Amino acid sequence: MTVSKTRTRLVDVARGLFAKQGLENTTMNDIAVASGKGRRTLYTYFKNKEDIYFAVIETELEHLSAQLSEVANKRMDLEEKLVEIIYVHLHSIKEVVLRNGNLRAEFFRNIWMVEKVRKHFDQKETEFFIGVLKEGVASGEFSIENVALVADVMHYCVKGLEVPYIYGRLGEGLNKAETRRMVKTLIHRALRGER
Secondary structure, X not given: OOHXXXXXXXXXXXXXXXXXXXXXXXXXXXXXXXXOOOHHHHHHHOOOHHHHHHHHHHHHHHHHHHHHHHHHOOOOOHXXXXXXXXXXXXXXXXXXXXXXXXXHHHHHHOHHHHHHHHHHHHHHHHHHHHHHHHHHHHHOOOOOOOHHHHHHHHHHHHHHOHHHHHOOOOOOOOOHHHHHHHHHHHHHHHHOOOO
């Protein structure tokens, strides 16, 4: 097995154990045994359990980043593209958290650990917003004085919606079409400089 395949296997096994047993109840030995690798191999790739936990989160965020990149590169209406980036972000984060069972509790309990790993993802997502916004300014569709600031605001707004979205509190009582229309209207008014 190559280095990257071995590391990937260890991360996948750890993700499954963390989801099933939780971070606190999973040991490095559990991961080594479940992966069919020795503890020495595990420690070759990871210093400790927190290190492998970071790798699990990083892997999930890389997958989310790839999904956002796919949307950002689509040829479509720019407002619709921004709405799609927002919904892909929220849906994917919710899917990751819910799919990972006990890891879900760790996600919320150890938010500082998650934030440490998220820095790179947050930067990439902001760059996706910047790209779409610059395209809109260049085409005359958007009226924005400071693209970087607007991209930061959009990113942090979406990030702040994660927990209510995961718990189903966002747009309670509304269907998906209604919420998308409202989000698109908000983006339309904000980015076109209309009062």
